[in-house]
Amino acid sequence: MKKQLNLILNGKGGVGKSFLAVNLIQYLKDKSIPFVACDSDNENSTLKRFHPDAEFINLAQSRSLDNMFRALERADLVIVDCRAASTDVFLRYFAAIDIAAVLRTLDARLTLLMPVNHEADSLDQVQRMVEAMADHARFIIIRNQVHAESFSLYDKSAVRVRLLKQLDAKEITMPRMEEWLVEGLNRVNLTITAAAKHESFYLLDRQRLVTWQRRLYEQIESTTDLLLPNRPNAKPTHASDAK
Amino acid sequence: MNSITIPDAALMRFRDAATKFTRDASPRASRLLAVKDDIAALRKKGASFRTIGELLTQNGIAASDTCVMRFCQRELGEKPTRSAKRKSSAAPKPAPVANGNATPPAPITKAAQAVFLDNLLSAVPANLSPKPSGEGGPRIARIEFAKPGEL
Numbered sequence: 001m002k003k004q005l006n007l008i009l010n011g012k013g014g015v016g017k018s019f020l021a022v023n024l025i026q027y028l029k030d031k032s033i034p035f036v037a038c039d040s041d042n043e044n045s046t047l048k049r050f051h052p053d054a055e056f057i058n059l060a061q062s063r064s065l066d067n068m069f070r071a072l073e074r075a076d077l078v079i080v081d082c083r084a085a086s087t088d089v090f091l092r093y094f095a096a097i098d099i100a101a102v103l104r105t106l107d108a109r110l111t112l113l114m115p116v117n118h119e120a121d122s123l124d125q126v127q128r129m130v131e132a133m134a135d136h137a138r139f140i141i142i143r144n145q146v147h148a149e150s151f152s153l154y155d156k157s158a159v160r161v162r163l164l165k166q167l168d169a170k171e172i173t174m175p176r177m178e179e180w181l182v183e184g185l186n187r188v189n190l191t192i193t194a195a196a197k198h199e200s201f202y203l204l205d206r207q208r209l210v211t212w213q214r215r216l217y218e219q220i221e222s223t224t225d226l227l228l229p230n231r232p233n234a235k236p237t238h239a240s241d242a243k
Numbered sequence: 244m245n246s247i248t249i250p251d252a253a254l255m256r257f258r259d260a261a262t263k264f265t266r267d268a269s270p271r272a273s274r275l276l277a278v279k280d281d282i283a284a285l286r287k288k289g290a291s292f293r294t295i296g297e298l299l300t301q302n303g304i305a306a307s308d309t310c311v312m313r314f315c316q317r318e319l320g321e322k323p324t325r326s327a328k329r330k331s332s333a334a335p336k337p338a339p340v341a342n343g344n345a346t347p348p349a350p351i352t353k354a355a356q357a358v359f360l361d362n363l364l365s366a367v368p369a370n371l372s373p374k375p376s377g378e379g380g381p382r383i384a385r386i387e388f389a390k391p392g393e394l
Contacts (some may be wrong), residue, residue: 120384121384123384124382124384124385124386127387156388156394157389158387158389158390158393161389161393161394164394
């Protein structure tokens, strides 16, 4: 039995970390997969806004990061939405605790979910994390189409070659959502699953949301071997609901 | 016009000091000959006179930016620039002693020179050598591309 720690991480802001986190957490809830979610963004706690049951990790206190591993003692699956500009914080922390030894002790695996966009900075972060964590983590790259559907920098990068050919990483695509749908969700602080049943959304917009969600869920399900612990359906409800 | 007379005692002290005065150390600029090649390397990397002066001073080799500038012009053949005419007050200058003479420059020790040399490579301006970890300075993305046919 392997526990699973997933970090949604990219030091570049605005690449879609929290948007992915909100929808990945909703996926786990919709599929009744037990988990603990953590939000580490003290300035924009987007994940907690949409999923108030998410716990908070204060990156200003290095021992607060221990809560990721404490959560792994309570649940087999922990998801952490890492705030922007936190790469150094996590790398220093992993070095201080010897992440490989901790994962071994907890019989856990670490997966880094890294959204990228068309900008060099988001790709630079992937290079950096691969360089530092290749021996300790698995990787899922999320092509976020919110700004552009072209990823030519990433597609031509050496790090992509390494990810796919040496590290067995996976790539998924997060499709672009129409602006008015994003605004609508943010106006009422509803996840797509909730909005799809909510009267404030017109029928066709609810259909658009459901279609978008279905496409993302298909992408997520293509990576469950890297995302979920070995027994993803061991419990009927997610760990946060059990509190 | 009133005449100002110099007290005899003061005149005597000055003449005594003038008689005893000798240049017991080489001028500061010539002392920099010991690190001429290193200063030349720093200049090629874009380090300013002030940066080099501060680096020298931090490592026990007192040298102002003006001192470094003149050294570079004389020994490295650098041409004077407009900015060289400006008076700079940023670099630390040696404090004068009580009788008004400048503090004689301390000889460069081998230890000071070694520390200076060690610092040369790491003290290049940040915009020329971004730190790879991104800690404490800017981090500029540099993408490494795959070779054709690798994917």
